[in-house]
Amino acid sequence: MKSSVITFPGSNCDRDMDVALKKFGFKNKMVWHNDNELPKSDLVVLPGGFSYGDYLRCGSVASKSKIMQSVINFAKSGGLVMGICNGFQILVETGLVPGVLLRNKYLEFICRNVFVKIDNKDNPYFKNLEKDIFELHIAHNEGNYFCTGDQLKEIKDNNQVAIYYCNNGGKIEEEFNPNGSIKNIAGILNKEKNVLGMMPHPERMIDSCLSGEDGSLFFKNLLNNIK
Amino acid sequence: MKISAIITLKKDVLDPQGKVIHQTLEDMNFKNVNEVRQGKYFEIDVKENDPKKAKEIVEDMCEKLLANLVIENYKIIEIQ
Numbered sequence: 001m002k003s004s005v006i007t008f009p010g011s012n013c014d015r016d017m018d019v020a021l022k023k024f025g026f027k028n029k030m031v032w033h034n035d036n037e038l039p040k041s042d043l044v045v046l047p048g049g050f051s052y053g054d055y056l057r058c059g060s061v062a063s064k065s066k067i068m069q070s071v072i073n074f075a076k077s078g079g080l081v082m083g084i085c086n087g088f089q090i091l092v093e094t095g096l097v098p099g100v101l102l103r104n105k106y107l108e109f110i111c112r113n114v115f116v117k118i119d120n121k122d123n124p125y126f127k128n129l130e131k132d133i134f135e136l137h138i139a140h141n142e143g144n145y146f147c148t149g150d151q152l153k154e155i156k157d158n159n160q161v162a163i164y165y166c167n168n169g170g171k172i173e174e175e176f177n178p179n180g181s182i183k184n185i186a187g188i189l190n191k192e193k194n195v196l197g198m199m200p201h202p203e204r205m206i207d208s209c210l211s212g213e214d215g216s217l218f219f220k221n222l223l224n225n226i227k
Numbered sequence: 228m229k230i231s232a233i234i235t236l237k238k239d240v241l242d243p244q245g246k247v248i249h250q251t252l253e254d255m256n257f258k259n260v261n262e263v264r265q266g267k268y269f270e271i272d273v274k275e276n277d278p279k280k281a282k283e284i285v286e287d288m289c290e291k292l293l294a295n296l297v298i299e300n301y302k303i304i305e306i307q
Contacts, residue, residue, distance in 0.1 A: 057295055064292065093295070100297045107243050146240065146298060180241070 001026050001226055003043040006071065008033045008062045013048035013084065013203060020203035021045070024219040031067060038070040042226050043080045046071070046087030048139070048201060058101065058142045059089030068094060080124055080226065081195045085140055088187070088197035097188045097197045098155060099147035104140070105180025111139040113212075114178055116163040116186050116200055117170045123193035124225045125162070125218075133170045134163075134214040136200035138178060143199040145181035145188070152182065162187035162196055228273050230285040231305040232293060235266040240298045269293060278306050 003026040007014045014030065021028040021043075029039050033051075038044065051062035062068070068090075075081040075096050083091035091097045104110060117133050118126050147155065155161060164172045165184045177184045179199075187198025205215030236242050242264050249263040271288070275281040282303050289301035 056293070060292065060295070100295055102241065102298065103243055105241070105243055107247060144241075148239075148297065151297075180243075 001042045001223055002040060003028045003045060004031045004039055004041040005029075005045045005047055006031050006033060006067055007047070008049070008051035008065060008090075010051045010053055011047050011049035011086070013086075013201065016201075016203045017045050017047045017084070020206050020215065020219055023206060024216070025223050033062065033065040033067050035067050036070065038067065038074055041074070041079070043082065043222075044071055044074060046081070046083040046090050047203075048085030048087060051086055051090065054142075057089075057093070059086060059091075059093040062086075062090045063093035072096065075190070075195050078192065078194050082125070083195075083197040084201055084203070085138075085143075085199055088199055089142060091195065091197040096195045097190050098151045098160070099145055099188060101142045101199075102144040102146050102180075103142050104144050104178075109139075109141045110143070110178050112137070112178075114138050114186075114200060115166050115168050115170075115176070117166040117172060118163055119161045120159045120189065120193075122159065123162070123189055123196070125189075125196050125222060127221075127225050129217065129221050131214075131217065133166065133168065134200075134218070135168070135205070135212055136202055136214060137204040137211065138200050140179070140199055143179045143181065145185045145199075147182060155188065158191050160189045160191065160193075161185055162189050163198060163200070228276055228278060228281040228306070230271050230273055230281050230303060232269045232271065232285055232289055233266060233302045233304050234269070234289070234294045234299050235302070236264055237298055237300055267293075282306060 202215035
């Protein structure tokens with residue numbers, strides 16, 4: 001299976017993602033933001049970081065970069081596109097997934113482990129996963145998911161919420177919401193379920209010595225799902 | 228021609244920075260503040276001499292890049 005990770009100026013999780021994808025069997029290529037053509041891919045990943053120094057709004061400048069037109073076309077033709085953290089911020093700026101990511105509610109940069117509950121497994125990313133609750137890492141300043149009332153209704157009606165922040169028992173309540181996200185939303189799918197944006201970093205949970213293995217489960221399962 | 232644009236958060240969008248500024252102002256004894264909302268201000272020198280056309284160009288920029296219309300409004304406030 002072939003994957004592509006896009007590197008923008010200021011991306012800093014691109015190499016972590018490369019390591020994770022290769023570890024679980026993807027043939028990964030790094031793609032520079034200024035390229036026009038996307039290599040043949042089964043999965044495209046927009047990694048975390050601070051593309052363009054978060055100027056204007058996080059992800060806004062990267063969303064207009066040259067390669068993104070190819071990524072948007074790839075997504076619109078049904079290709080799998082996953083945005084993690086800054087990648088999620090870039091995805092919302094392209095309009096591929098609804099909503100926006102605002103400054104964290106308490107104005108602090110949050111860097112810690114959280115638990116998330118998978119809400120919808122009817123998609124290529126989470127299908128066949130045996131667990132529902134995952135421990136993953138977050139590190140962001142703008143992860144406070146927001147959308148309009150109409151958008152929220154549409155998101156719910158179409159089962160587009162991918163994951164919610166919760167506690168280790170899977171309870172989804174405000175006290176387990178790290179950043180003020182509306183309804184504890186940590187990740188969103190597009191209507192067609194081929195585009196996923198989420199704040200937590202699965203690529204940081206692929207080694208039991210360093211962190212944890214919940215990211216490993218995610219990547220192994222993803223590879224099997226798209227084989 | 229120079230055009231200015233002001234980007235503000237929509238009414239329903241939480242503005243934690245505005246709240247902190249409001250709180251700080253109160254702590255500094257500015258007791259007469261109802262609310263503070265933080266926004267962005269742009270001055271754009273457009274290569275266009277017709278004020279109407281220049282304004283349209285900046286409006287287009289606001290729609291496509293400068294503002295995120297899910298959470299922000301824009302206003303063209305000044306034409307020099």
